[in-house]
Amino acid sequence: MRLLDGTAVRALLDPDALVEAVATALVDLSTGRACVPPRVAAQVGEIGLLAAMPAYSQTLDVVAAKLLTVYPGNAAVDRPTHQAVIAVFAPEDGTLRALMDGDQVTADRTAAASALSVRALARPDARVLAVLGTGPQAQAHARYVARVQPFEEIRIGGRDPHKVAALVDDLAGHGLAARGCAIDEALRDADVVCAATSTLRPLVGVDGLPDGAHVVSVGYVPEGREVDAALLTRAQLVVEHRATTLAPFPVGSNDLAELVERGKIHPDVVVELGEVLCGLRPGRAWEDQPTVYKSVGVGVLDAAAAAVVLAAAERKGVGHEPAPEGP
Structure with a gap:
């Protein structure tokens, strides 16, 4: 399993590759080749929530899930309002392949889809x-x-x-x-x-x-x-x-x-x-x-971005497995 922090994710997210992956994911979503269950969220009183967003894209061959917190009040104290982590699994056997910081993924995959809307509309x-x-x-x-x-x-x-x-x-x-x-x-x-x-x-x-x-x-x-x-x-x-x-x-x-x-x-x-x-x-x-x-x-966009990051990490040998604990 690869562990990828925010610095690694930012370095591995190629914008052109991401835009094309997001386009593929959106088409999968609209043509029945993606599975995206409704987002679920645990409300944390009146101050925030924790949301879960699993997804699968057939064309991209990726299974991933994002955990996301949304705390609007953080803006008043210069903390991120959205914070996330993404887990990527092997579609063929469910093995956990990567755990990565999701903050940059959330921002970039959203912007990539918006860019596609601008290009099309x-x-x-x-x-x-x-x-x-x-x-x-x-x-x-x-x-x-x-x-x-x-x-x-x-x-x-x-x-x-x-x-x-x-x-x-x-x-x-x-x-x-x-x-x-x-x-x-x-x-x-x-x-x-x-x-x-x-x-x-x-x-x-x-x-x-x-x-x-x-x-x-x-x-x-x-x-x-x-x-x-x-x-x-x-x-x-x-x-x-x-x-x-x-x-x-x-x-x-x-x-x-x-x-x-x-x-x-x-x-x-x-x-x-x-x-x-x-x-x-x-x-x-x-x-x-x-x-x-x-x-x-929608979670399939996170899955698309995570696939781009993971593919680049595998090509470049970035990320590491946690060292085994001593006796």
Whole structure:
């Protein structure tokens, strides 16, 4: 069994390989070649939860499970709100093959799927990218989405100017020129918006966005709402997995589930990203229609990322087995 800490995982996660693996996993999910049971979670009072996310991808030949904690209050004390570990097993006999840090996997696999949504759904002439948030998901989204579209301007919008400036500096180290600003300024006339926040009230609405804008929403807080209901009911809605997304929290997205319950949207109009990627469903119905990709996270994406990490670790001889205990 290989043990891979966060430093090793970051070094082994090749972005291009990850995007393609995530695309394969999403298509497997939409064509019945993946097994992804609903996420289960143990609520820790009112302060957090521990979630379990097992998954299998037939095409990628990977079985994995992620344990994830979500503690929204950690943001106030500069601790990660999401922390995770991933176990990878051999499909043929169930042998534990690797145990790896899941924090970077969670950020990067989410951003890789969002990048695929941009590649499939954003207008070809999209030139302005707005990233809302300053945490690991925001950083990963700026890096991954910029790989699939030649943006002329990347804006980082956040409430804390110091955190915004720190993220801008970090992205510069990755070769990305971005500018920091307030959230309202970041949104103004943005062609693509990636919201990765812990907001409770909607930040993204119809006003201020150009026709045909593409919005990514990955914030996952029980009562959180990143996208205004008026935009959700007007846009083409794209998700990882219909049944998962439209289930109640902690499985799905409360904002979409409530709109379905109130009869504001019909489940059949919600499209899976894997269906778009393999040509089963169209993504954008007409050129000027806004599109919204709502991500809640599904285990098969973690399995895809873990497969990429493990394959690289095996090629490079990274990771080690724990030494046997003495007599």
